[in-house]
Amino acid sequence: MSTPAGGAGGPEAMSRRQLLRHTAWFGAAVVLTVTGGEVISHIGGTPTATAIAQDPHALRFVQISDSHLGFTGSANTDVTGSFSRAIDQVNALGSRPDFVMHTGDLTHLSTSAQFDQVRQMLRGLRAGAVFTVPGEHDSIDDHGQRYRAMFGTGTQGDGWYSFDIKGVHVIALVNTLALEKLGHLGTDQLEFVRNDVAGLSADTPLVVFSHIPLFAMYPAWGWGTDDATQALSHLRRFSSVTCLNGHVHQLFTKTEGNVTFHSATTTAYPLPHPGQGPGPVPLTLPAGRLGAALGIRDVTYRTGRHTLAIRDQKLA
Numbered sequence: 120m121s122t123p124a125g126g127a128g129g130p131e132a133m134s135r136r137q138l139l140r141h142t143a144w145f146g147a148a149v150v151l152t153v154t155g156g157e158v159i160s161h162i163g164g165t166p167t168a169t170a171i172a173q174d175p176h177a178l179r180f181v182q183i184s185d186s187h188l189g190f191t192g193s194a195n196t197d198v199t200g201s202f203s204r205a206i207d208q209v210n211a212l213g214s215r216p217d218f219v220m221h222t223g224d225l226t227h228l229s230t231s232a233q234f235d236q237v238r239q240m241l242r243g244l245r246a247g248a249v250f251t252v253p254g255e256h257d258s259i260d261d262h263g264q265r266y267r268a269m270f271g272t273g274t275q276g277d278g279w280y281s282f283d284i285k286g287v288h289v290i291a292l293v294n295t296l297a298l299e300k301l302g303h304l305g306t307d308q309l310e311f312v313r314n315d316v317a318g319l320s321a322d323t324p325l326v327v328f329s330h331i332p333l334f335a336m337y338p339a340w341g342w343g344t345d346d347a348t349q350a351l352s353h354l355r356r357f358s359s360v361t362c363l364n365g366h367v368h369q370l371f372t373k374t375e376g377n378v379t380f381h382s383a384t385t386t387a388y389p390l391p392h393p394g395q396g397p398g399p400v401p402l403t404l405p406a407g408r409l410g411a412a413l414g415i416r417d418v419t420y421r422t423g424r425h426t427l428a429i430r431d432q433k434l435a
Contacts, residue, residue: 176285176421176422177285177419177420177421177422178217178284178285178286178287178419178420178421178422179214179216179217179417179418179419179420180216180217180218180219180220180246180418181209181212181216181218181219181220181246181415181416181417181418182219182220182221182222182328182363182383182415182416182418183205183206183209183219183220183221183222183383183386183415183416184221184222184223184224184330184364184365184366184383184384184385184386184416185222185223185224185254185365185366185368185383185385185386185387186198186202186205186221186224186225186226186237186385186386186387187224187226187227187256187385187387187388188202188225188226188227188233188236188237188240189226189227189228189230189233190227190387190388190401192388192401192403193403194387194388194389194401194402194403194404195387195388195401195409198227198386198387198388199236199240201386201387201409201413201434202240202386202387203240204386204434205386205413205414205415205434206240206241206243206244208415208432208434209244209245209246209415210243210244210245212417215245215246215247216246216247216417217246217247217248217284217285218246218247218248218249218250218284219241219244219246219248219249219250220249220250220251220252220291220328220363221237221241221249221250221251221252222251222252222254222328222329222330222363222364222365222366222383223251223252223253223254223255223256223257223295223329223330223365223366224254224255224256224257224330224365224366224387225237225251225253225254225256225257225266225270226256226257227256228256228259229256229257229258229259229260229261229265229266230265231265231269234257234265234266234269234270235269238269238270250291250328251270252278252279252291252292252293252328252329252330253266253270253278253293253295253296253330254295254330254331254365254366255295255298255330255331255366257295258295258296262277262296263277263278263293263295263296266278274291275311276293276307276308276311277293277296277308278293279291279292279293279308279311281315285420285422286323286324286420286422287323287324287325287326287420288316288319288323288324288325288326289325289326289327289328290312290315290316290325290326290327290328291327291328291329292304292308292312292327292328292329292333292350293308293329293330294329294330294331294333294344294347295330295331298341299345300338300341301331301338301341301343301344301345302329302330302331302332302333302341302343302344302345302347303344303345303346304344304346304347304349304350305346308350309346309349309350309353312350312353312354313353316353316354316357319357321356321357321358322357322358322359323357324357324358324359324360324361324420324427325354325357325359325360325361326361326363326420326427327354327360327361327362327363328362328363328364329344329362329363329364330364330365330366331343331344331364331366332344332347332362332364332366332367332380332382333347333350333351333362333364333380334347334362334373334375334380336367336371336373336382336393337367337393337394339393339394340393340398340399341399342366342367342393342399351378354378355376355377355378357377358377359377359427360377360378360379361378361379361381361427362378362379362380362381363381363383363416363418364380364381364382364383365382365383365385366382367382367390367399368384368385368387368388368389368390368399369382369384369385369389369390369392369412370382370383370384370431379427381416381429383416383431384412384413384414384416384431385412385413386413386414386415386434387413388401388402388409388412388413389401389402389404389409389412389413390402410433410434411433413433413434414431414432414433414434415431415432415434416429416430416431416432417429417430417431417432418430
């Protein structure tokens, strides 16, 4: 295990109607308590949600995703400003998170200047640690070399790693470097996953981060990972597995047995719901509505309960 310093293969695809029902949560502040593979929802700010979030012994982390620094377009004319507001929102949470994870597409064009800007901005986060995984926009033309030069210290292979914190085992995967259409992990990374969890007890809670979903959310748009089932086969013996991804720029939840998948929203610009329009192109929303489509994810886990509370918050 290492800690950094700095679908054809997924479950069966859902119908378009099912996708739209789940993505109706887009932009909402919702708390999901995941217990034994069952998702129970609460409205953010309820006593249940507050009690979980304020437990001083709990693991608390924040997911941010798809900042796309360097993007220019009408969908968001100031992605740097919205990313800065997201950082401010993290810093304004009721307690300091144990870590923050950025789940990829830190930049839009993977230039050295854009990576440096992201790194400088991430240093403003008040958190125990800051981690990242790359998106496909972070590996344009160089197989992720500039990304790893900036954020890859202490990682293995093409940037994957794992660590343990407060009773939870965290795995950070890279599925954006060998894209035909779908995400891809590859033989070396699949072997890493197998070896990484081999010595863990089956009651160890697992949290898995990747950029592209590890399930077949919408393969026609590349929203899935072709060899995800092989990775998940090593995780299904565990009683609690939560997979968190970016890439799709909208909230989505799917539960399959003991594995729950949560797609995050973005700090940059929204994408259409699956099947609405010709493809995943940036959406320009009416004036005043962009903030409701952007946000951060605040997650809390109480040791020994195999329970995650996930609160998705609109960007202030």
